[in-house]
Amino acid sequence: MPTLETTFAGIKCLNPFWLASAPPTNCGEQIMRAFDAGWGGAVWKTIGEQVTNVSSRYSSIDWNGQKMMGFNNIELISDRPPEVNLREMAEVKRRYPKHVVIASLMVESKREVWHEMVQRAEDAGVDGLELNFGCPHGMSERGMGSAVGQVPEYCEQITGWVKEKARTPVIVKLTPNISDIRMAARAAKSGGADALSAINTINSITGIDLETLEPRPNVDGKSSHGGYCGPAVKPIALNMVQQVMSDPLAALPMSGIGGIGSWQDAAEFMLLGAGTVQVCTAAMHFGYRIVEDMGDGLLAWMRRKGYETIDDFRGLSLPNMREWKNLNLNFRVVAEIHADKCIGCQLCYTACWDGAHQCIHLDRVDGGMAQPVMGTDPRYAQHEANPHGKPTPAMVFAQSVKTIVTTPIPKLDLDGEGSNSAVTPLARIPRVDVDECVGCNLCSLVCPVPECITMERVETGLPAQTWAERVASAESVKA
Amino acid sequence: MSEATNFFSKAGGSAEVAARFADLHPPLEKTAAVTEALRCLYCFDAPCMGACPTHIDVPKFIKKIASGNLEGSARTILEANILGASCSRACPVQVLCEGACVMHRYNKQPIEIGRLQRFAMDALHASGDPLPFTPGADTGKRVALIGGGPASLACAAELRRRGVRAEIFDARPLPGGLNTYGIAEYKLPLAESLREIDMLAQLGVEFHFDTMVDAARLAELEASYDAVFLGMGLGAIHKLGVAGEELEGVTNALDFIAGYKSGTLSDVPARVAVIGAGNTAIDAANAAIRLGAKEVHMVYRRGSQEMSAFGFEYEHARQEGVRFLWHVTPVKVVGEGKVTALELARLEYAEDGSLLPKEGPHILLEVDLVVLAIGQGTHAEFVSMAGKDSSKVRLERGRIVIDRETGQTSNPKFFAGGDCTNGGREVVDAVADGKRAGIGIAVWLAAKPEGQHADA
Numbered sequence: 001m002p003t004l005e006t007t008f009a010g011i012k013c014l015n016p017f018w019l020a021s022a023p024p025t026n027c028g029e030q031i032m033r034a035f036d037a038g039w040g041g042a043v044w045k046t047i048g049e050q051v052t053n054v055s056s057r058y059s060s061i062d063w064n065g066q067k068m069m070g071f072n073n074i075e076l077i078s079d080r081p082p083e084v085n086l087r088e089m090a091e092v093k094r095r096y097p098k099h100v101v102i103a104s105l106m107v108e109s110k111r112e113v114w115h116e117m118v119q120r121a122e123d124a125g126v127d128g129l130e131l132n133f134g135c136p137h138g139m140s141e142r143g144m145g146s147a148v149g150q151v152p153e154y155c156e157q158i159t160g161w162v163k164e165k166a167r168t169p170v171i172v173k174l175t176p177n178i179s180d181i182r183m184a185a186r187a188a189k190s191g192g193a194d195a196l197s198a199i200n201t202i203n204s205i206t207g208i209d210l211e212t213l214e215p216r217p218n219v220d221g222k223s224s225h226g227g228y229c230g231p232a233v234k235p236i237a238l239n240m241v242q243q244v245m246s247d248p249l250a251a252l253p254m255s256g257i258g259g260i261g262s263w264q265d266a267a268e269f270m271l272l273g274a275g276t277v278q279v280c281t282a283a284m285h286f287g288y289r290i291v292e293d294m295g296d297g298l299l300a301w302m303r304r305k306g307y308e309t310i311d312d313f314r315g316l317s318l319p320n321m322r323e324w325k326n327l328n329l330n331f332r333v334v335a336e337i338h339a340d341k342c343i344g345c346q347l348c349y350t351a352c353w354d355g356a357h358q359c360i361h362l363d364r365v366d367g368g369m370a371q372p373v374m375g376t377d378p379r380y381a382q383h384e385a386n387p388h389g390k391p392t393p394a395m396v397f398a399q400s401v402k403t404i405v406t407t408p409i410p411k412l413d414l415d416g417e418g419s420n421s422a423v424t425p426l427a428r429i430p431r432v433d434v435d436e437c438v439g440c441n442l443c444s445l446v447c448p449v450p451e452c453i454t455m456e457r458v459e460t461g462l463p464a465q466t467w468a469e470r471v472a473s474a475e476s477v478k479a
Numbered sequence: 480m481s482e483a484t485n486f487f488s489k490a491g492g493s494a495e496v497a498a499r500f501a502d503l504h505p506p507l508e509k510t511a512a513v514t515e516a517l518r519c520l521y522c523f524d525a526p527c528m529g530a531c532p533t534h535i536d537v538p539k540f541i542k543k544i545a546s547g548n549l550e551g552s553a554r555t556i557l558e559a560n561i562l563g564a565s566c567s568r569a570c571p572v573q574v575l576c577e578g579a580c581v582m583h584r585y586n587k588q589p590i591e592i593g594r595l596q597r598f599a600m601d602a603l604h605a606s607g608d609p610l611p612f613t614p615g616a617d618t619g620k621r622v623a624l625i626g627g628g629p630a631s632l633a634c635a636a637e638l639r640r641r642g643v644r645a646e647i648f649d650a651r652p653l654p655g656g657l658n659t660y661g662i663a664e665y666k667l668p669l670a671e672s673l674r675e676i677d678m679l680a681q682l683g684v685e686f687h688f689d690t691m692v693d694a695a696r697l698a699e700l701e702a703s704y705d706a707v708f709l710g711m712g713l714g715a716i717h718k719l720g721v722a723g724e725e726l727e728g729v730t731n732a733l734d735f736i737a738g739y740k741s742g743t744l745s746d747v748p749a750r751v752a753v754i755g756a757g758n759t760a761i762d763a764a765n766a767a768i769r770l771g772a773k774e775v776h777m778v779y780r781r782g783s784q785e786m787s788a789f790g791f792e793y794e795h796a797r798q799e800g801v802r803f804l805w806h807v808t809p810v811k812v813v814g815e816g817k818v819t820a821l822e823l824a825r826l827e828y829a830e831d832g833s834l835l836p837k838e839g840p841h842i843l844l845e846v847d848l849v850v851l852a853i854g855q856g857t858h859a860e861f862v863s864m865a866g867k868d869s870s871k872v873r874l875e876r877g878r879i880v881i882d883r884e885t886g887q888t889s890n891p892k893f894f895a896g897g898d899c900t901n902g903g904r905e906v907v908d909a910v911a912d913g914k915r916a917g918i919g920i921a922v923w924l925a926a927k928p929e930g931q932h933a934d935a
Contacts, residue, residue, distance in 0.1 A: 064545075065517040343584040346523035393523065400524050401534050404883050404915075407905040408574050409787065424584055428526065448520055449585065 002302040004040070004295055006310045008275045009169040009195035009253040011127050013100055015040035016266070016310055017291050020257055020278035021104035021130060021173075024288070026078065028088030032095065037288035038295060041100030043197075043278060046077035046132045047085045048106040048117070048144070059206040059216035059226070070232035071281045072206040074217060074224050076138045077106055082117075086124045093125040101125075102171065106132040106144050109154065111161045118165040128168045131159065131193075133184070134175035134200025136227045146200070149175035152187035159191025169194040171255060174240070177203050181240045185250035197255035197278060198244060199237045201227025230281040234259030238272060242321050245273030261290065263297030270310060271317035329470065330462035333439035333455040335360070335432045341452035344428030348443035348453060353393050359436035360443060361390045365427040434458070486653060487677050490670035491742040499769045500664035503795075504568070504594055512598040516545035519590045522581055527592055530579035532911035533560035537576055537592055544595055553603035554611040556596055561636040562629055562910050564604070564675045565658050567596035568667040569906045571758075573791050610678045615642030620924045623648060623704040625692050626711035628656020629906045630897025630913035632676065634708045634886075635684040637917025643924060646685045648692050648700070653741075656712055657898075658906060660737040663762040665769075669740045694864040701892065705927075706920050709872070709879055709888070709895035710913060713903050714858030716851050719754065723812030732763040732852035739766055748847030749773040752821050753801075754809060756786035760852035761793065764801045767850070775801050776844060780808045780826055780834055806834075807842060812849060820845045859899050878902050886916025887923065894920050 018041035103121035135145030172188035215223035237258020256274030261282030352360035543552035556563035580589030627649030635645035738744030756779035857877030873889035896912025
């Protein structure tokens with residue numbers, strides 16, 4: 001039977017699911033409820049010198065009827081006195097000794113201030129420390145958070161100060177608001193960090209109220225850039241985690257963060273090297289209960305794949321990420337539309353014409369529009385066939401609009417357009433010109449029907465060759 | 480010539496009828512509309528658009544609902560179909576746009592296009608804005624339109640947008656034809672039809688009411704107008720041709736429906752028989768139930784498979800509680816001064832498929848009201864009198880023959896569309912015909928050399 005138990009930078013974990021340092025980990029009462037719901041660990045809302053927060057603080061963007069595809073906050077670190085947080089940490093650890101409590105810290109960039117805070121947190125009995133070098137709003141204006149994370153030298157220096165004092169593992173939380181996250185990660189590693197977590201939130205403005213012209217979140221008519229997170233940032237986070245984990249000078253135990261809300265998300269971060277994952281937005285959206293399926297689903301997947309522990313699959317996708325120059329140029333796929341599944345929406349057709357390489361056509365049925373067409377548009381009077389000699393979408397559409405149709409009368413017009421047909425008319429099923437198809441995937445991405453458009457490998461008969469190899473061989477020929 | 484009018488305020492009707500004929504398809508709430516709009520896949524060259532006789536760009540107007548651009552959504556609908564509001568309610572969407580929706584093949588419900596269209600049109604009406612079109616620069620031309628139904632209204636709108644005067648002549652006191660008087664109130668209330676026509680009046684469409692056009696009047700109109708559009712629909716409902724048909728208590732579906740819609744009829748007796756099994760018959764039968772009949776029978780000489788009503792209309796009638804008598808035909812209306820019963824003969828199929836009376840006793844169906852709904856005749860014969868022999872408006876089986884793309888008849892000055900050309904289809908077909916004819920007339924007028932006015 002697979003297990004979710006794991007060890008992260010020497011910290012024993014009941015499971016790899018931690019709540020990230022954020023509103024869901026604001027106080028001990030919350031964290032204990034989260035542990036009851038199944039979370040294996042919690043990174044306490046960052047403590048430091050007590051701050052005052054603004055009202056309001058959050059905003060989000062919805063997409064196609066789904067709420068909170070992306071989420072943004074301008075909340076600072078904990079606005080509770082540090083001693084209260086520390087007292088509650090001690091209590092949580094006493095009641096939940098097997099659960100992981102990490103203290104997230106952010107203080108003034110002075111050695112003795114950091115030393116004192118490390119001491120106080122460890123005295124409270126926490127399992128580890130997370131250094132918040134990532135918070136992109138407010139705190140950065142005071143020389144903390146991402147102001148540290150963006151300068152590798154500060155990052156290394158402060159990590160070093162902390163390590164002078166710390167007896168528990170030190171995790172450095174990285175900011176994505178930097179041109180190359182590996183620089184900060186390398187600095188943390190040379191400063192002696194035991195682990196990394198990435199990513200913190202991304203600088204963002206989520207939107208503007210089109211009536212008042214005021215950006216969100218609204219604080220007395222004004223706003224400030226906030227930290228972006230939620231499902232929208234996952235691809236950015238995955239890339240940054242991979243960059244760090246593929247870099248021998250930077251790689252350390254990694255706690256993955258960014259848009260994680262399901263077991264699939266967690267598995268993806270782990271396949272790129274994360275040993276634990278941290279969750280915030282999904283828990284803010286749906287509550288602590290989401291962890292149940294994260295564990296249940298991950299275990300089921302592990303069983304299916306034959307993995308006993310998280311370490312069995314951690315990082316397995318890293319070798320599959322390459323620099324572009326090391327991809328095989330002689331590999332080729334082409335799109336195949338499975339007519340039996342096609343519902344005739346023709347989104348692949350319009351996508352291929354406008355967004356790709358004009359190699360999907362509506363010519364399965366012989367007829368006027370299947371004839372090669374001279375020119376694409378009268379304004380481009382080239383007097384030659386368009387690149388593929390086929391009608392453009394505008395021509396197809398214009399022909400359609402000219403058709404005269406009438407309401408079918410039952411018993412008279414059995415096969416009218418509106419005949420509820422379970423079978424897609426052949427004329428509506430697009431055809432891929434496989435000789436022209438470059439295998440870009442776009443049609444298969446826009447197709448709403450699972451498995452309807454598949455990308456099929458075509459044998460090129462050529463040996464694998466990368467751009468790097470091609471350049472090298474060209475140079476050796478020259479030489 | 481009519482002054483600027485407010486037909487909407489002339490809609491009578493009782494609160495009781497309104498309550499009994501509540502919307503069959505209630506309006507969508509805003510959140511529901513957006514959610515539904517987001518479900519639309521936004522197909523390319525969408526089948527729903529192709530299935531609409533007026534080719535409304537359905538995905539385009541739906542996407543505008545999703546984006547909150549309701550003004551643009553209504554304009555998209557109206558560009559294609561000036562009667563988009565009434566069509567959204569009256570169309571048999573199951574066999575048109577919604578029937579063509581690719582979602583049928585996606586193992587999902589089709590997008591509720593009709594209700595979304597109504598949502599966009601209701602939003603326009605609620606805004607109080609006029610139609611998003613202006614009359615074209617005056618060309619000095621004018622067209623007489625015979626009949627004030629959907630075909631003429633759609634034709635008139637196209638003419639106005641092209642700077643041609645459009646004068647509608649209608650026999651009734653209110654405009655709209657079957658849109659106003661003939662569609663089940665739970666689909667399209669009379670007042671809603673008038674609200675839509677008010678907007679056309681704002682565009683400068685003119686109306687002459689209570690005006691019957693016969694051959695002589697048509698000749699006058701031909702002489703004084705630059706073109707004539709024939710959109711007078713069909714004629715009276717056929718008679719049964721059996722004894723007792725003249726008795727009190729025998730009516731026809733069109734008068735019956737117009738009666739309750741306009742408020743001249745507000746209740747029905749306990750037992751009603753509707754003869755026929757088309758969509759109009761079903762509208763009449765459902766109305767009888769809603770107006771308080773205890774027992775409503777539909778009487779049809781063939782079976783449920785052969786009825787000309789749409790399948791979903793049949794299902795609706797069953798849900799309303801209408802009973803069906805198949806394979807019977809009325810042989811006599813029984814009663815002394817007033818109908819008391821309907822004598823029905825049973826029918827059976829002969830080997831060649833024809834229906835023959837079956838041996839055996841007749842059925843005596845006790846009824847207080849008989850509503851005939853066995854199809855309408857044509858009444859276009861008078862138009863064939865117009866023009867010289869060589870340029871007569873040609874008819875075929877009573878229907879005016881037109882060029883489908885322009886609506887032009889065999890007499891170039893006459894155009895036609897709607898039921899008088901197609902034998903009776905849907906409102907949306909009449910709108911499509913009227914639209915094509917309106918454009919056709921404007922093109923023809925523009926191409927005609929000056930001074931060729933009234934060549935009779």
